[in-house]
Amino acid sequence: MSLLFQRGLATMASLKKASKVVCIGRNYADHIAELNSARPKQPFFFLKPPSSILLPGEGPVIRPRGINLHYEVELALVIGKRVRDFDALDEKAALDAVESYALSIDMTARNAQNEAKKKGLPWDIAKGFDTFLPLSKIIAKSAIPDPHKIELYLTVNNVVHQNDSTELMLFRIPQILGDISKVMTLEPGDIVLTGTPKGVGAVVPGDVMRAGIRINGKELEEAKIEVA
Amino acid sequence: MSLLFQRGLATMASLKKASKVVCIGRNYADHIAELNSARPKQPFFFLKPPSSILLPGEGPVIRPRGINLHYEVELALVIGKRVRDFDALDEKAALDAVESYALSIDMTARNAQNEAKKKGLPWDIAKGFDTFLPLSKIIAKSAIPDPHKIELYLTVNNVVHQNDSTELMLFRIPQILGDISKVMTLEPGDIVLTGTPKGVGAVVPGDVMRAGIRINGKELEEAKIEVA
Ligand SMILES: [Mg+2]
Ligand SMILES: [Mg+2]
Ligand SMILES: [Mg+2]
Numbered sequence: 001m002s003l004l005f006q007r008g009l010a011t012m013a014s015l016k017k018a019s020k021v022v023c024i025g026r027n028y029a030d031h032i033a034e035l036n037s038a039r040p041k042q043p044f045f046f047l048k049p050p051s052s053i054l055l056p057g058e059g060p061v062i063r064p065r066g067i068n069l070h071y072e073v074e075l076a077l078v079i080g081k082r083v084r085d086f087d088a089l090d091e092k093a094a095l096d097a098v099e100s101y102a103l104s105i106d107m108t109a110r111n112a113q114n115e116a117k118k119k120g121l122p123w124d125i126a127k128g129f130d131t132f133l134p135l136s137k138i139i140a141k142s143a144i145p146d147p148h149k150i151e152l153y154l155t156v157n158n159v160v161h162q163n164d165s166t167e168l169m170l171f172r173i174p175q176i177l178g179d180i181s182k183v184m185t186l187e188p189g190d191i192v193l194t195g196t197p198k199g200v201g202a203v204v205p206g207d208v209m210r211a212g213i214r215i216n217g218k219e220l221e222e223a224k225i226e227v228a
Numbered sequence: 229m230s231l232l233f234q235r236g237l238a239t240m241a242s243l244k245k246a247s248k249v250v251c252i253g254r255n256y257a258d259h260i261a262e263l264n265s266a267r268p269k270q271p272f273f274f275l276k277p278p279s280s281i282l283l284p285g286e287g288p289v290i291r292p293r294g295i296n297l298h299y300e301v302e303l304a305l306v307i308g309k310r311v312r313d314f315d316a317l318d319e320k321a322a323l324d325a326v327e328s329y330a331l332s333i334d335m336t337a338r339n340a341q342n343e344a345k346k347k348g349l350p351w352d353i354a355k356g357f358d359t360f361l362p363l364s365k366i367i368a369k370s371a372i373p374d375p376h377k378i379e380l381y382l383t384v385n386n387v388v389h390q391n392d393s394t395e396l397m398l399f400r401i402p403q404i405l406g407d408i409s410k411v412m413t414l415e416p417g418d419i420v421l422t423g424t425p426k427g428v429g430a431v432v433p434g435d436v437m438r439a440g441i442r443i444n445g446k447e448l449e450e451a452k453i454e455v456a
Contacts, residue, residue: 019245020277025350038347046350047275049248051413064411084358117348119266122253122274124352129411130312183292183357185279 010078010100010138010189012055018191021048021133022180023074023106027195028168031072034198043171043179046123048106048193052132060228061107062131063205068111071203072196073154073162073211075147076104076135077173083186088178097177097186101139101147103213103223104193105154107132110202136211137222144215148172151214152197156207164197171195238306238328238366238417240283246419249276249361250408251302251334255423256396259300262426271399271407274351276334276421280360288456289335290359291433296339299431300424301382301390301439303375304332304363305401311414316406325405325414329367329375331441331451332421333382335360338430364439365450372443376400379442380425384435392425399423 024043026032032039054061063069080099087093106127113126144150147166154162171179176194180186203209206228213223252271254260260267282289291297308327315321334355341354372378375394382390399407404422408414431437434456441451 017247019247020279022277044349044353046352047277047356049250049275049412051248051415120345120348121272122352123350124274125272125411128275130413183353184277185358187279 012138014189015055015078015102015135015138015191016050016053018050018189019187020184021050021053021191021193022184022186023048023127023193024171024176024195027170028164028197029170030168030198031196031200034200043176045180046127048133049128051130052128054131054134054227056135056137056225060131061134062129064109064129067109069203070108070110070200071154071156071209072106072108072200073152074104074106074193074196075150075152075166076102077192077194078102078138079186079190079192080188082188083177083181086177086181088175091174094174094177098141098173099188100141101144103136103139103152103211103225105134105209105211105225105227106193106196107134134225134227136225139220139222143220143222152211153214154199154209154211156201156203156209158210161201162197162199166194168197169195240366242417243283243306243330243363243366243419244278244281246278246417247415248412249278249281249419249421250412250414251276251355251421252399252404252423255398256392256425257398258396258426259424259428262428271404273408274355276361277356279358280356282359282362282455284363284365284453288359289362290357292337292357295337297431298336298338298428299382299384299437300334300336300428301380302332302334302421302424303378303380303394304330305420305422306330306366307414307418307420308416310416311405311409314405314409316403319402322402322405326369326401327416328369329372331364331367331380331439331453333362333437333439333453333455334421334424335362362453362455364453367448367450371448371450380439381442382427382437382439384429384431384437386438389429390425390427394422396425397423
């Protein structure tokens with residue numbers, strides 16, 4: 001836990017001091033279908049290094065040479081308390097453990113990931129390049145009354161590619177926290193990505209990604225991401 | 229980078245504040261053979277969460293239910309400066325980037341890892357349980373004149389299972405730093421595990437692991453790990 005965070009609320013600076021970023025895979029059925037993946041019986045997850053975090057205004061996402069770069073828009077949770085062996089049935093405690101939210105794009109080197117999958121190798125390189133985790137500003141918890149009922153969208157060059165409700169999550173936040181914290185204790189300031197809806201795809205140099213959250217059709221200003 | 233670390237030297241407390249732990253896989257030929265793995269053309273790596281760090285005296289390694297738990301003794305580097313796009317041929321700069329060392333045991337849920345490999349899933353669960361990264365005390369850089377010429381050993385219940393020289397590394401420290409930092413910027417305080425020699429195996433509840441480093445046959449006191 002960073003000292004910045006200890007003072008109370010998450011700040012943009014404290015996001016980069018997260019002790020870990022944990023990401024849920026395959027949490028929307030239509031996204032599983034589009035990648036021809038198997039549907040998991042329980043949430044599985046992987047890590048992105050905090051060095052991959054890209055805050056608003058920090059510049060473009062790096063396009064590493066030879067990489068087929070995919071976007072995945074996801075709701076991110078900023079954890080507010082230590083979470084260990086969490087009871088997956090306790091919806092209230094789950095939301096208590098969340099300090100705030102952010103929107104995120106889980107940038108993925110898709111060809112490197114596909115090769116890793118084929119060879120049984122770790123995903124961490126494919127997921128972990130510098131700049132591979134653009135984040136929005138912090139979203140106060142009060143701005144999202146129900147995290148399972150918001151709309152996530154992502155456009156590339158103003159064409160909508162992803163646009164779905166978090167209602168479609170296969171595993172909801174309590175179960176996500178339960179499953180992660182049976183393995184890894186979550187610390188205050190840690191970031192949890194909750195999975196991406198369908199519509200992932202490639203970006204090339206020059207493409208501009210815009211992403212955001214709508215609640216009952218109304219845009220959440222602090223959730224906006226614009227990144228090249 | 230933690231504030232503790234900014235004051236200068238790594239401390240036991242600053243180890244747990246590492247912004248990431250990066251681990252090299254398959255870096256000793258005989259270990260690759262014993263797991264029937266393919267020999268990599270370049271170093272590949274994965275992350276362990278800092279929450280998996282177990283400092284001396286913090287208690288035993290957790291045996292998660294249903295897990296075949298393996299030890300892997302490894303030399304760990306504590307990074308002293310920001311490392312990005314590092315020149316893999318620059319042996320002197322590589323050692324300059326290292327602030328200190330520690331001995332480590334990369335505890336691995338082998339059956340979970342084998343299942344992940346088969347299904348093309350991430351390794352992070354198999355590698356990332358709480359307590360899955362026992363560390364020794366910090367080893368001052370001056371205590372290890374040549375990190376490519378020390379002996380690592382690990383015993384279980386006083387029977388020697390691993391005992392090899394770091395001379396046998398397939399990829400040496402400059403190349404390890406070069407390959408990691410082309411993907412992820414290494415930050416001061418980050419920890420890099422350099423791979424395990426042959427002899428990995430299972431431990432069950434009650435087993436006591438002891439590990440250490442010998443230099444020219446002489447035991448390095450601060451490198452000793454004793455953990456149940
Ligand atoms: Mg994702
Ligand atoms: Mg930290
Ligand atoms: Mg290892």
